[in-house]
Amino acid sequence: MTGTDTTRRTVLTTAAELERDLASPAPPVLLDVRWAVGATDGRPRYRAGHLPGARFVDLETELAAPPAPALGRHPLPSADRLQAAARGWGVRADSRVVVYDDTSGLAAARAWWLLRWGGVGDVRLLDGGLGAWTRAGGPLESGEPAPAAPGDVELAGGLLPVLDAPGAARLAEQGVLLDARAAERYRGEVEPVDAKAGHVPGAVSAPTTDNLAATGEFLDTPALRERFRHLGATGTSDVGVYCGSGVTAAHEIAALAAAGVHAALYAGSWSQWIGDPDRPVVLGPTPQGGPS
Incomplete structure (x- = not known):
């Protein structure tokens, strides 16, 4: 097994691997994170069909603090709040955790990132999610x-790097800041969710869906490494990621991690950035705006 394969397997698990793990004497805690912007049917879809033993996770109430203009649409929960939720899912100090959804990990990656940030050592995404x-x-x-039998996990928080708005602005100038939203939102052509369109000055467009194959599974590791090399995210400079509210950016961070590149999350993301009218906004297809 190569080093890149080993790194990838600390981030992702396949359906075949998970099936074996679930049949083992100490199966992982399995979390179902059904969520999409504007949708309220996550739990009904979970009830209609989920992986055996999976616990439903409510992203809006368990993986985020209440929204606020100064913090964005999905602020990070406190470590205490995340710990209470994780114990309710049955997560113990020695638990392994696997998270999935029905959108190729775009929502479940939020749980993957938060649990690692909180201090759970073994958390993986089901590659390809429910479809796989x-x-x-x-x-x-x-x-x-x-x-679930109540868990006893203790979460401290702060174990993964997080950017605030000034830090994101600095990183866009001195490192690599990736914008994980759809390219048309980056360019400012449409903005279906937030009050203002565009992107952070200096940020590079890197739609996280481009990290996925047609099947909904992550591209193989060499393809991911080549994609991020082309975007300037090789790990030789600091890398950060943002999206609309800090949810799908976690999916890009997972793809980067599978490729061996560490990245920080700008947790407030675009919804926080535009909360301050004095922060600059750029329109167009290039980091500084204007024609390509």
Whole structure:
């Protein structure tokens, strides 16, 4: 096994690997993070069919603090709040955790990042999510499982790097700041969620969906490394990532981690950046705006 393969396996697990793990004497805690912007049917979709034993995670209430203009749409929860949620999911001090969703990890990566930030040592994303599991013939169950035995995990927080708005601005000048939103939002052509369109000056457009193959699984490691090399994110300079509110940026950080590149999360992301009218906004396809 190569070093890059080893690194990838600390971030991602395949459907086949997960099936074996779930049959082991000490299976991982399995978390289902069904969420999409503007959608409220995550729990009904979970109840209709989820991986055996998976616990539903409510992103809005368990993986975020209440929104505020100064903090963005999905501020990070406190470590105490995250710890209470994790114990409710049955996470113990020695637990391994696997997270998934039905959108190729775009939502579940928030749980992956937060639990690592909190201090859980072994957290992985199911590569390809629910789709990969069902294509592999994995079983589903419906309804709600019996309540989990309360966990005892202790989460301190602060174990992964986080950027604030001034830090993101500096990184855009002195390192590499990636914008994980769709390219048309980066360019400022559309803005379906936030009050102002555009991007942080100096940020590089890097839609996180481009890290995925057509099947919804992550590109292989050489392809990810080449993509990030082209974007300037090789690990030789500091790297940060933002999106609309700090959710899908975690997915890009997972892709970077699978490729062996460490990156910081600008947790407030675009929704926080535009909360201060004095912060500059750039329109156009290039980091500094204007024509390409």
